[in-house]
Amino acid sequence: MSMTIDMSKRSSRLPPTQDPFYHYDDLATLAKADPGTILRSxxxxxxxxxASAYQLLYRTTDVxxxxIATVATVLRPFFPNTSALMSYQLVEDSASMDCxxxxxxxNNQPSLGGALIRPFLDKGYYVVASDYQGPNSAFTCGVTSGNGVLDGIRAALASGSETGIESTAAIQFYGYSGGALASGWAIQLLKSYAPELxxxxxxxxxxxxxxxATFNEVNSGFFSQLIPAAIMGLAQQYPEMDKYIFSIIKPQYQKMWQDVKTSCVMDLFQFMNKxxxxxxNRSDYLDNDIVTKIIRENEMGHLGAPSVPLYMFHSVHDEVVPxxxxxxxxxxxxxxGTKIxxxxxxxxxxxxxxxxxxxxAFNYIAERFDGKPLPQGCQFKSATSTIFEDGVLGALSDMTFNGLKSILHGN
Known part of the structure; x- marks a missing residue:
């Protein structure tokens, strides 16, 4: 896996649909390249x-x-631990490449994701954040997302001559909500797709x-715009689903749904509370053999228990993801057999x-990088709030301060 670095730092922010860096037209070379090969950087x-940041266009594989070619962003901390790499899946939740x-x-816009990455950087961990949905922005497509994460890690490990990451670095995953979807699928696919990591x-x-389950939870509510975003994400991956969905959308809403493919999820306010x-033109619009098969294939968990030890946290009152x-x-x-x-x-x-x-969650990650032993077996715990766990209030205070500072000042 090789790369050629363009050392002129890019400060102009063209969206991906307009930025030539994102588009790789040499299909013959793409087909021959191994998954994780860096095509451009x-x-x-x-x-x-x-301290520095790099973007890597790399080869991956869709479902x-x-x-296909997609982009990973590698963040180098000020005091790097070259043997520790965090694969951090940011929430995208969109069928648009420009999100x-x-x-x-x-683009240096205020973001919660950017703020929550900082503790990992402060600890000295490299961070790789992949555009795991791929060039078709296949939101909720599990295999495409999982492969995108794993190949983004491969690309990051191959970038050491410029970034300083060791090719044998220890790796951990982090993801919340849509980011957890991508990380969860990567964990499931690890044995079969990237066992060397x-x-x-x-x-x-x-x-x-x-x-x-998420569709049923959010429909007619504040987060109902997630439904068209997810449907269009899958439709852009599966042509047969795209054909079916547009065959049953009422004529007056056809353009509205086409526009979903070029919109970030928070721009889809017209779908909120609907x-x-x-x-x-049929109320049971998902009751179709094509759609049923696709949704079933993209249900997490059916590929067997992963070997990676996990920390999982979830709200009892989650109004988006049951x-x-x-x-x-x-x-x-x-x-x-998974330790959870x-x-x-x-x-x-x-x-x-x-x-x-x-x-x-950060404490769990830090303990794994520090080599601390795992608890035996699994632990399933109910808590009033995770903020009352040992050491969390102090960490949350620092994280909140740094997060607000990052959001207000963009650094």
Whole structure:
């Protein structure tokens, strides 16, 4: 796996659809390249408390077996531990390439994700954040996302001549909500797709297991725009689903749904508090053999128990991703031999737990990198709030301060 660095730092922020860096037209070379091969790279300016940052265009594989190219962003801390790499999956939740993590980070816009990455950088861990949905922005497509994560790690490990990362670095995953979907699938695919990677742990929060369950939870509510984003994400990956969905969308809503493919999820306010069935000429719009098969294939957990030790945290009152699906999957994985520490948090909801749950997840990650022994077996714990765990309030205070500072000042 080779690379050519363009050492001129990029400060202009073209969106991915307009930026030539993201588009790789040499399909013959792409097909011959090994997964994780770096096709193109550049150093970029990112003001998220990093010494330097790089973007790597790399080869990966979608769920249909097609070779595709997507981008990973590698963040180098000021005092790097070259043997520790965090694979941090930022939330994208969009069917638009212009909402990809590499652009939202590189664009230096205030972001919760950027703020929550900082503790890992402060600890000296390198961070790689992949555009795991691929060039078709296949939101909720499990295999495409998982492969994208694993190949992004391969690319990061191959970038050592410029970034300083050791090729044998220990790796851990982190993801919340849509980021947990990608990390969870990467963990499941690790044995079959990238068994050479030295993965020692992972933390997943608010983990989406079943797409239908999330649809049922958010429909007609504040987060109902996630439904069209997810449907269009899958439609861009599966042509047969795209054809079916647009065959049953009412004529007056056809353009509205096409526009979903070029919009970030928070721009889809017109879908908020709507019953999504209203846009279709049949209320049971997902009751179709094609859709049923695709949704079933993208349900997390059916590939067997992963070997990676996990910390999982989930809100009891999660109004986006039901607790029961993640809990049941964790129980199944535990029975299959996965070492899991699962915390059900009673005081939070989906968005607040992304912040309040992160310090304890960070502590778990730090212990794995420090080589501390794992507890025996599995632990399933109910907590009023994860913020009352030992050392978490202090860490949360620091994280909140640094996060607000990053958001207010963009650095």
């Amino acid at each position: 550049r150093e970029v300016e990112i003001h998220h408390h990093v 249909l077996g097609n070779p 990809a993590p590499s652009y939202t980070l590189d 030295n993965v020692i742990g992972a933390a997943l929060g608010g983990t989406p297991v079943n797409i239908n 019953d999504v069935a209203m846009y279709f 607790l029961s699906n993640a809990y049941d999957m964790a129980q199944s994985w535990c029975e299959g 520490h699962f915390v059900s948090d009673s005081l939070s909801e989906h968005l607040s737990l992304a912040i309040s749950g992160s310090p304890e």
